[in-house]
Amino acid sequence: GAVVSQHPSWVICKSGTSVKIECRSLDFQATTMFWYRQFPKQSLMLMATSNEGSKATYEQGVEKDKFLINHASLTLSTLTVTSAHPEDSSFYICSATPGGLSYEQYFGPGTRLTVT
Amino acid sequence: AQSVTQLDSHVSVSEGTPVLLRCNYSSSYSPSLFWYVQHPNKGLQLLLKYTSAATLVKGINGFEAEFKKSETSFHLTKPSAHMSDAAEYFCVVRTTGFQKLVFGTGTRLLVSP
Numbered sequence: 001g002a003v004v005s006q007h008p009s010w011v012i013c014k015s016g017t018s019v020k021i022e023c024r025s026l027d028f029q030a031t032t033m034f035w036y037r038q039f040p041k042q043s044l045m046l047m048a049t050s051n052e053g054s055k056a057t058y059e060q061g062v063e064k065d066k067f068l069i070n071h072a073s074l075t076l077s078t079l080t081v082t083s084a085h086p087e088d089s090s091f092y093i094c095s096a097t098p099g100g101l102s103y104e105q106y107f108g109p110g111t112r113l114t115v116t
Numbered sequence: 117a118q119s120v121t122q123l124d125s126h127v128s129v130s131e132g133t134p135v136l137l138r139c140n141y142s143s144s145y146s147p148s149l150f151w152y153v154q155h156p157n158k159g160l161q162l163l164l165k166y167t168s169a170a171t172l173v174k175g176i177n178g179f180e181a182e183f184k185k186s187e188t189s190f191h192l193t194k195p196s197a198h199m200s201d202a203a204e205y206f207c208v209v210r211t212t213g214f215q216k217l218v219f220g221t222g223t224r225l226l227v228s229p
Binding site: 004032034042043044045046049093095103104107109112 | 161217
């Protein structure tokens with residue numbers, strides 16, 4: 001149980017275009033989803049927290065107009081990288097939590113974005 | 117603010133020998149601490165977690181960690197390394213009152229035959 005999927009697993013796009021990444025909780029309802037960014041050989045940095053039906057809360061230094069997050073249902077959150085540039089190339093990982101007392105986060109397999 | 121420091125960026129062991137991955141934490145309150153493992157091009161997997169119950173926590177795949185308040189440490193150990201243990205390991209603390217996780221910088225475990 002507690003499986004989180006991401007789609008696509010990898011994507012290559014041209015500079016200036018936008019790309020959407022989906023994060024789905026497959027067997028539970030996720031009250032909260034998180035988006036992380038991981039540069040090569042580095043740790044995960046939290047980008048934003050999203051709750052179903054409300055606006056995402058972005059971490060300091062993360063451009064909300066560049067990284068659009070939508071959490072339209074209890075099983076789906078999307079991250080759209082708008083006007084992507086090569087410096088946006090990274091590994092994007094989502095996690096989801098069913099809420100309650102445990103607050104345990106279940107992680108997706110990640111999406112590798114390469115902007116050329 | 118809560119934080120974790122992983123003391124080694126790389127640890128190399130031989131198969132069959134013990135594993136020790138070190139993590140120190142900083143927290144004003146009793147923390148919730150986790151160890152996650154990340155295999156190449158795969159998602160993060162929870163190895164074990166400490167949430168103020170028993171100080172010696174047993175996880176999956178033979179790993180365990182001991183919470184030592186006096187030393188502010190939460191080191192990960194395994195008696196005998198296996199080739200499949202080669203991966204990146206992250207020590208993580210959950211922020212008090214929130215759901216946010218703060219990751220350490222990671223330790224790459226290398227296992228040689």
